[in-house]
Amino acid sequence: MPEILHIMVGDVLEMKKNHPCSPKSVRFRVLRVGSDIRMVCENCGRDITVPRLKLEKNVKKIIREDENLQK
Numbered sequence: 001m002p003e004i005l006h007i008m009v010g011d012v013l014e015m016k017k018n019h020p021c022s023p024k025s026v027r028f029r030v031l032r033v034g035s036d037i038r039m040v041c042e043n044c045g046r047d048i049t050v051p052r053l054k055l056e057k058n059v060k061k062i063i064r065e066d067e068n069l070q071k
């Protein structure tokens with residue numbers, strides 16, 4: 001059984017594929033968590049909702065909000 005990623009509101013997700021708005025846009029900020037994940041593109045501000053199973057396959061890295069504050 002696959003392991004569920006622990007995604008929280010405020011996390012920044014770095015995806016394997018980029019968003020169509022820019023070739024360098026791979027980061028999305030999480031707005032809502034549940035069976036669907038609602039997130040916003042850090043580059044263009046586009047708001048999207050993706051099913052959790054589909055999203056978990058495409059996440060490359062999770063950047064926690066508290067890690068950003070410590071740097």
